[in-house]
Amino acid sequence: MAPVSQALRVLARGNVILEHVFELEERAGYGWAPSTQIVIKQGSLQKLGGRDKEKWQGRQVTLSAGRIRWTNGYQDGGLDANQVKSVQPSAPPGLPTGLFAFQMESTAKNDKTYQFAAWSEVERDSWA
Numbered sequence: 001m002a003p004v005s006q007a008l009r010v011l012a013r014g015n016v017i018l019e020h021v022f023e024l025e026e027r028a029g030y031g032w033a034p035s036t037q038i039v040i041k042q043g044s045l046q047k048l049g050g051r052d053k054e055k056w057q058g059r060q061v062t063l064s065a066g067r068i069r070w071t072n073g074y075q076d077g078g079l080d081a082n083q084v085k086s087v088q089p090s091a092p093p094g095l096p097t098g099l100f101a102f103q104m105e106s107t108a109k110n111d112k113t114y115q116f117a118a119w120s121e122v123e124r125d126s127w128a
Contacts, residue, residue, distance in 0.1 A: 037064040041127065045070070046099060048092060048115035056096060056117060063127075068104075083108045087128050090115065102128035 041063040046056040047070060059070040069078035083106045090103040092115050099117035102124055106112055118124040 037067075039064050043118075043123070043127075045127070046117040048101075048117075053115075054094065056099065059116075061116070061127075079104070079106055079108055079114075085111075089124065089128055100124035 039062060041061075043061060045059055045061045047059045049055055049057050057072060059072055061068065061070045066081045067078060068081075068084070069076065071077070085105040085107060087102060087104045090101045092101055092103070095101050095117065098119065100119075100121045100123070101115055101117040104114040104116065106114065116127065118127060
């Protein structure tokens with residue numbers, strides 16, 4: 001069988017989408033493993049990153065029951081719900097015109113604060 005980055009079987013029932021996902025386990029040595037997730041929201045956002053946190057970079061973001069994940073296609077990140085302390089609108093320095101930011105304070109990585117931005121205020125508010 002050829003390597004597969006992600007195989008999806010989607011079943012829609014009302015507003016809830018159930019996905020059967022084969023994803024790489026984050027713990028070394030577990031290989032590919034099936035998991036079932038309830039996806040609450042999915043979309044494209046900008047995330048503040050780079051070594052000095054000066055670049056806004058595109059990410060595909062998925063909010064599921066108990067977890068938020070983001071990817072740029074080759075690098076993944078994410079937090080479990082119990083790692084998120086708060087989510088609120090923000091205005092970080094250097095926010096490009098036309099982006100509406102929100103921050104996610106976490107208990108991960110020494111209480112790291114993640115900055116995300118959407119292309120509209122309505123979209124930002126739907127995530128925050």
